[in-house]
Amino acid sequence: MRPGATPAARSALAERYLRFARVEAEGHSPLYTDWARHVAGSARALAFLGDLQPDRRQPNLFFAALRLVGGLPRTEAAFDDILTREGDAIAAVMRARRTQTNEPGRCACLLPLLARLDGPLALIEVGASAGLCLLPDHYGYDWGRARLDPPGGSGAPVFPCRANARAPLPESYPDIVWRAGLDLSPPDLGDAGDVAWLEALVWPEQTDRLARLRQAVAVARQAPPPVVAGDLTRDLEALIAQAPADARLVVMHSAVLTYVSDPDARADFARLMRSRDLHWISNEAPGVFPDHAKRLTPREDMFLMALDGHPVAWTGPHGQSLDWL
Ligand SMILES: C[S@@+](CC[C@H](N)C(=O)[O-])C[C@H]1O[C@@H](n2cnc3c(N)ncnc32)[C@H](O)[C@@H]1O
Structure with a gap:
């Protein structure tokens, strides 16, 4: 059967x-x-x-x-x-194909946290898809009560995000001096079929989201973020070894560890994050790392963003809202 x-x-x-x-x-x-x-x-x-x-x-x-x-x-x-x-x-x-939704709008939630870390920063994203979230310092943001215009001027997307009063919204971009992504199968932004697939993953009525994705793809084609093929459960240490020693290393992921279905493999990943001299930003559904959510009232329609294992904010799954704790 x-x-x-x-x-x-x-x-x-x-x-x-x-x-x-x-x-x-x-x-x-x-x-x-x-x-x-x-x-x-x-x-x-x-x-x-x-x-x-x-x-x-x-x-x-x-x-x-x-x-x-x-x-x-x-x-x-x-x-x-x-x-x-x-x-x-x-x-x-x-x-x-895989569910590889690359949602650069999530940078509206990641950037305020990155901006609080002492830089310069070296950024690794695991499960990076095409790497659009590796460019948070290339986009603009509109958090309602604060705004950052895109550093490259018009043409880059401006991501709207409802931020609560507690959210510490940055007035400038963090200094990201090195970046690299890791993905099981990184889509190629130069390949029309791969880009058509990324576009098909945007939900049908969300035409503004699709327009911003296209703008982010155009930005990334100008400054392609390097994304290597590999499995985060096996190949991350080799990438960490390539990061420059004179920058603060940050390993981040959003909507990724949910695809690592073996809880032991997720626990091994968390152990690796805690054992290395780096910052770890996790932006996942709350059930992915139950430890991060254990003192919070569950919100099943939101992601939980955590820094070094400590919860920081509930985030809209596509970066549309930021509720700082
Ligand atoms: C839903 S997408 C999220 C992409 C990106 N993080 C974002 O927020 O836009 C999940 C990505 O994780 C990748 N992925 C899933 N399991 C992985 C693994 N074990 N190692 C590396 N990448 C993985 C998939 O290939 C896919 O591109």
């Missing part, structure tokens, strides 16, 4: 899609909310997902692949029609 074909596996998948609709998509993407609820109740769609490997069944991966292959269905019937006609092509995209 296929791994996803048992009634229990189908029902777990349906539950996962319902949770995605309720916690992640509702209020942000009416289409994804509808699609996720539809998938949860569709034997055909659940069977399609059950045929894929467990790590290839995520709503974001499925919906981006379906849109890339078949366009944007506006009704459940059109959704089913694309899945029936193009199921093989959609499955091929889901096997070949």
Whole structure:
């Protein structure tokens, strides 16, 4: 029997899609909310997902692949029609690609924390995707009560972010003298197919977000952040060894450790972070490192940003809000 074909596996998948609709998509993407609820109740769609490997069944991966292959269905019937006609092509995209949403808007949350650290800084991002979050000092920010204009002038994105009164908003950029990313499979910003995939991962109604992604891609093409291929559970120490000794090393990640499904591997990573002379910035769903969240009231629709294992702020998963603790 296929791994996803048992009634229990189908029902777990349906539950996962319902949770995605309720916690992640509702209020942000009416289409994804509808699609996720539809998938949860569709034997055909659940069977399609059950045929894929467990790590290839995520709503974001499925919906981006379906849109890339078949366009944007506006009704459940059109959704089913694309899945029936193009199921093989959609499955091929889901096997070949990963959820690599590169959301440079997250820099609106990361930058205020980076700006509090003594520099100059050497920045490593693990799970960097194409590396757009490695350029926080190249973008502009609008936090409502404070603003930083992009250093390179117009053309660079300005990321809006609702910051609470406690958030320490910087008036200048941190001094980042060296940067490097690590990713299982870094998308190439010079490759039209890779960029089309990054664009397909932006939710359909979020046209402002897509426009800012395109601006950030243009910035990154001018100053490409180096991202090497590798696994954060194995290859990080080699990258740390390349960082300049005369800068303060920061290792950061956002929306990444959730893909390291083995809790022991996550714990090993946390141990490595604590054992080295570096700052560690984690910006993840609160369940990823339960230790970071243990004294806080859970907020399941937010990420928790932590510095060196201590919680600092709840952040909007796409960088849209910053609630400093
Ligand atoms: C959702 S994306 C987030 C990208 C980026 N951090 C951001 O916030 O825009 C997750 C990235 O983590 C990468 N990734 C997942 N597991 C990884 C691992 N074990 N080692 C390195 N990269 C990994 C994926 O390839 C993907 O590009």
